[in-house]
Amino acid sequence: MYSIALHGGAGTLARHLFTPEKELEYSIALRLALEEGDAILKSKGSALDAVEATIKVLEDSPLFNAGKGAVFTHDKKHELDASIMWGKDLSAGAVAGVSGIRNPISLSRLVMEKSEHVLLCGKGAEAFAVSKGIMIEDESYFYTDLRWQQLLQVIDEEKSFLDHSVNPHNPTYSPDEKKFGTVGAVALDVNGNLAAGTSTGGMTNKRWGRAGDSPIIGAGTYANNETCAISCTGHGEFFIRSVVAYDVSCLMEYGGLSLEQACRKVVNEKLVKRGGEGGLIAIDSKGNICLPFNSEGMYRAWKTADSEIFTAIF
Amino acid sequence: MYSIALHGGAGTLARHLFTPEKELEYSIALRLALEEGDAILKSKGSALDAVEATIKVLEDSPLFNAGKGAVFTHDKKHELDASIMWGKDLSAGAVAGVSGIRNPISLSRLVMEKSEHVLLCGKGAEAFAVSKGIMIEDESYFYTDLRWQQLLQVIDEEKSFLDHSVNPHNPTYSPDEKKFGTVGAVALDVNGNLAAGTSTGGMTNKRWGRAGDSPIIGAGTYANNETCAISCTGHGEFFIRSVVAYDVSCLMEYGGLSLEQACRKVVNEKLVKRGGEGGLIAIDSKGNICLPFNSEGMYRAWKTADSEIFTAIF
Numbered sequence: 001m002y003s004i005a006l007h008g009g010a011g012t013l014a015r016h017l018f019t020p021e022k023e024l025e026y027s028i029a030l031r032l033a034l035e036e037g038d039a040i041l042k043s044k045g046s047a048l049d050a051v052e053a054t055i056k057v058l059e060d061s062p063l064f065n066a067g068k069g070a071v072f073t074h075d076k077k078h079e080l081d082a083s084i085m086w087g088k089d090l091s092a093g094a095v096a097g098v099s100g101i102r103n104p105i106s107l108s109r110l111v112m113e114k115s116e117h118v119l120l121c122g123k124g125a126e127a128f129a130v131s132k133g134i135m136i137e138d139e140s141y142f143y144t145d146l147r148w149q150q151l152l153q154v155i156d157e158e159k160s161f162l163d164h165s166v167n168p169h170n171p172t173y174s175p176d177e178k179k180f181g182t183v184g185a186v187a188l189d190v191n192g193n194l195a196a197g198t199s200t201g202g203m204t205n206k207r208w209g210r211a212g213d214s215p216i217i218g219a220g221t222y223a224n225n226e227t228c229a230i231s232c233t234g235h236g237e238f239f240i241r242s243v244v245a246y247d248v249s250c251l252m253e254y255g256g257l258s259l260e261q262a263c264r265k266v267v268n269e270k271l272v273k274r275g276g277e278g279g280l281i282a283i284d285s286k287g288n289i290c291l292p293f294n295s296e297g298m299y300r301a302w303k304t305a306d307s308e309i310f311t312a313i314f
Numbered sequence: 315m316y317s318i319a320l321h322g323g324a325g326t327l328a329r330h331l332f333t334p335e336k337e338l339e340y341s342i343a344l345r346l347a348l349e350e351g352d353a354i355l356k357s358k359g360s361a362l363d364a365v366e367a368t369i370k371v372l373e374d375s376p377l378f379n380a381g382k383g384a385v386f387t388h389d390k391k392h393e394l395d396a397s398i399m400w401g402k403d404l405s406a407g408a409v410a411g412v413s414g415i416r417n418p419i420s421l422s423r424l425v426m427e428k429s430e431h432v433l434l435c436g437k438g439a440e441a442f443a444v445s446k447g448i449m450i451e452d453e454s455y456f457y458t459d460l461r462w463q464q465l466l467q468v469i470d471e472e473k474s475f476l477d478h479s480v481n482p483h484n485p486t487y488s489p490d491e492k493k494f495g496t497v498g499a500v501a502l503d504v505n506g507n508l509a510a511g512t513s514t515g516g517m518t519n520k521r522w523g524r525a526g527d528s529p530i531i532g533a534g535t536y537a538n539n540e541t542c543a544i545s546c547t548g549h550g551e552f553f554i555r556s557v558v559a560y561d562v563s564c565l566m567e568y569g570g571l572s573l574e575q576a577c578r579k580v581v582n583e584k585l586v587k588r589g590g591e592g593g594l595i596a597i598d599s600k601g602n603i604c605l606p607f608n609s610e611g612m613y614r615a616w617k618t619a620d621s622e623i624f625t626a627i628f
Contacts, residue, residue, distance in 0.1 A: 090555045090588070096410070096525075097435045117524045118551045121411045122436040124523020209438020210431045211410075218532045218557035237432045241404045243532035246557040250564035274404070 001305050002041040003287040004187040006034055006054050008064045008299030010233045010279040011179035015296075015314065023313060026063060030301040030311045033057035037187060038303055047187035047195035047229070048086050048109070055082075055105040055197050058183035062144045064299075065181020067103060070142055070201025072151035078142045080104040080201055081215040083119075084112060087194030087223035096215040097122045100136035101129060105199045108215075110134070118217065122209070147204070154205045180295070182214055184231025186223070186283045190305075194229035194285060196221050196245075202236075212236020218246040225285055227252045228259055233298065234271070234278015242271060248282060259284040267292040315619050316355040317601040318501040320348055320368050322378045322613030324547045324593040325493035329610075329628065337627060340377060344615040344625045347371035351501060352617055361501035361509035361543070362400050362423070369396075369419040369511050372497035376458045378613075379495020381417060384456055384515025386465035392456045394418045394515055395529040397433075398426060401508030401537035410529040411436045414450040415443060419513045422529075424448070432531065436523070461518070468519045494609070496528055498545025500537070500597045504619075508599060510535050510543035510559075516550075526550020532560040539599055541566045542573055547612065548585070548592015556585060562596060573598035581606040 008030060037054035041047070059067025070078040082104035083094035093112025096119065101107050107129050111120050120128055126136060184198040198221045200214040213220035213236040220236070222245035223229040230245040244266055251262035263282050271278070272294050279293025281300060289302050301311040322344060351368035355361070373381025384392040396418035397408035407426025410433065415421050421443050425434050434442055440450060498512040512535045514528040527534035527550040534550070536559035537543040544559035558580055565576035577596050585592070586608050593607025595614060603616050615625040 085555075092555050097438070115522065116551070117522065118554045119525045119530075121523035121525055124411070124521065128522035207438060208429065208431065208442035209435035211433045211435055216433075216530060216532070217554050218530070218560060222557070237430070240432045240531050241399075241406050243536070243557065243560040246532065246560055247564070250561070250568055254564055255568035 001287050002188055002190050003283045003289050003304045004034060004037045004041055004050055004054070004185065005281040005283060005289050005291060005302035006030065006058065006183070006185040006300065007231065007233050007279070007281045008058060008183050009179050009181045010293045010295045010298035011277070012296045026299060026313060027311045029061050029063050030299060031309055034301040034303060034309050037185060038309070041187060041189055044190050047189040047193050050187040050189065051084065051185045051195040051197040052105055052109055054185040055183055055199050056103050059103050059105060059199055064183045065201045066183040066199040068142060069144055069147065071147050071181060071204040074155065074205050074207040076151065077139065078201055079206070080199070081211055082108045082197070082199035083215045083217055083221040084108045084197040085195065085217055085221050085223040086112070087225040087229055090224060092118050092217045094119045094215040094217060095125045096211045097209055098125045100126060100139070101134065102137050102141065105197050107134060108197070119215065150204045157205065180234045180278050182233035184233060184281060186229040186231050186281050188229070188283050188285065188287050192225065192285065194223045194225050194283065196223040196229035196231045198231045213239035213244065216240055218243050220245060222246050222249055224249055228282050228284045230280055230282050232278065232280040235276055238271065238274055238276025239278065242274060242276060244271070244280065252284070259288050260290045263290040263292045267294055315601050316502055316504050317597045317603050317618045318348060318351045318355055318364055318368070318499065319595040319597060319603050319605060319616035320344065320372065320497070320499040320614065321545065321547050321593070321595045322372060322497050323493050323495045324607045324609045324612035325591070326610045340613060340627060341625045343375050343377050344613060345623055348615040348617060348623050351499060352623070355501060355503055358504050361503040361507050364501040364503065365398065365499045365509040365511040366419055366423055368499040369497055369513050370417050373417050373419060373513055378497045379515045380497040380513040382456060383458055383461065385461050385495060385518040388469065388519050388521040390465065391453065392515055393520070394513070395525050396422045396511070396513035397529045397531055397535040398422045398511040399509065399531055399535050399537040400426070401539040401543055404538060406432050406531045408433045408529040408531060409439045410525045411523055412439045414440060414453070415448065416451050416455065419511050421448060422511070433529065464518050471519065494548045494592050496547035498547060498595060500543040500545050500595050502543070502597050502599065502601050506539065506599065508537045508539050508543035508597065510537040510545045512545045527553035527558065530554055532557050534559060536560050536563055538563055542596050542598045544594055544596050546592065546594040549590055552585065552588055552590025553592065556588060556590060558585070558594065566598070573602050574604045577604040577606045581608055
């Protein structure tokens, strides 16, 4: 028995801008990523390997706000955040504000396995990466025309923006879409071990070295074999203040709720009451999958050992 | 009715190196900081103001590993972390890896109140500080001879070190003391509002932009009027993985435990089982104070509206 699920971000996804072609493009990308993790789990590989491999595919795609497709900061750079956690022994690794790293999820795993630390930030984290043989990519690797147009439309504004749609007929910023661009994966392997991981480029036009919930163990990512594995996507500040990922785990462990009850309470009650838009993907130690969101949509895919692959957006 | 408590770090404090003079020096510093917060609470000020004012006194003292007395990094600099949370509305602010900031706790409060974000990192956080009129201190402000000697004794080692004692008779590193240098405060004000804050210089000889639990909402700091206010000090990596501060809150809210029961379970059972040394200070919405630690000692002081000021180390 095993289970795996992934997300590619959540938000107001503007159905009227979503052509069948675009929907198919995303659906294929989600499926390709899930197949990568599924193959590992099917051959009795670890949930940790499956989560990392799945997220790497999403990071390598220009479609999602992580790795290759990361949004631009106000300084026209990319600052990436990621974290990973292994439910077997509660080990964890995370990086915040790193530039030039092709796969921040793999760097997070290196922090977990090859350092005495959990969280490394900025230039220091990049120096750690180099010391472990990771190549620093040129900024050009992360250039995509969509992200560049998104930045140009809002760079003169004071605020950071969510990963938004670009409307060629309206050169000023129009929040037709409001996406919380993030990718993540959770998995249960045949040995009963849970793992979770999350990766993001953050907010378009972000300044001041802002980090959201993605690199924060307990907020954006959590895994514990006793309860569940969680990866979040949403308005990061609200997710940090609500310690969302660990909250689901505590509601199960201390409150006696099922995975589904805990997820609904956190995402559809507590976060809604506090104004925190977004969603999460969750798997419990029995392989149950729950994918709640309180926004219009969430890019997602999931599969159990016996099922086919499902993908959905709305 | 109000309550306030502070800590100045925990660890193996080597009683045999602790002269009565040294003990008195620390005791006076702890008392002066607590008096600052107490005066605010006594005149019906907010828990948030009391927590910030108390921590500023500790940051300005050379005795504690935060602000002025911060330890040196491997690069012979200081990288400071801090966070603050307001239990009334769950708002929060934090900074990680900032240099040249005299009072990181006040910068955290500015992030909370004057930005749309919760966590700012490194150079970006410093630029935010400047934009809000905060002066960047010269590195010389943070120079203290003790911290410099501590660095010189371990700079050739691969590892980061806890805030340790310097033994003039033994020039090689000797872990007579193993202190988790951090400062923090928690308070309940007469209006029933809880607040918590934490500030640290991290680990001597730290590299790679390492951050511990101090800037992490849910791990090192948490406050919620419904449950409690918590500030932690200890081996940060273990505290992040155990989401310590929010765990105490969840054990109360979902598990029905009292503040004392929740604190004992987290600090003296769960953390001990996982190898995480340290402690925390906690106040609940009724003004109860609990100051558990699983290390040899924890610098601490506390007071209620009707009591005198208590200070203790072992």
